[in-house]
Amino acid sequence: MNYDIHPSSSTPIFRQIMDQVKRYIVSGLLNAGDTLPSVRSVALQYAINPMTVSKAYNMLEVEGVLVRMRGVGMVVADRRRSTKDKTNLAMPAMLSAAQVAQQLGLDHSQALKLFDQALKTLGIENKHDAD
Secondary structure: OOOOOOOOOOOOHHHHHHHHHHHHHHHOOOOOOOEOOOHHHHHHHHOOOHHHHHHHHHHHHHOOOEEEEOOOEEEEOOOOOOHHHHHHHHHHHHHHHHHHHHHOOOOHHHHHHHHHHHHHHOOOOOOOOOO
């Protein structure tokens, strides 16, 4: 499992880790029972303070996203992914993209077209286009 850590981001590193773990779970890349990398290994791999990783994992545990298992480490809790969970996780990124579009002076149709192009770049096709 890899994290995309941006030390210069305005988003604190612990929050970046939390958000990415949640996205991995909602997208199905992490499933109930999967073990997360240890605090020590993440801290070493990304050259960050172990307390930062520990804070992220502890907060995810408090939220019920992770479970601490003795001798194993942090494990993904058994929770069902709902459309609402996915929407709630995507909304901050959507708002950020909308702000960029607004700042660049793009109108609604230009922004939607650009977003559609981004989805296609990632290989995500509109189901209605296939009809």
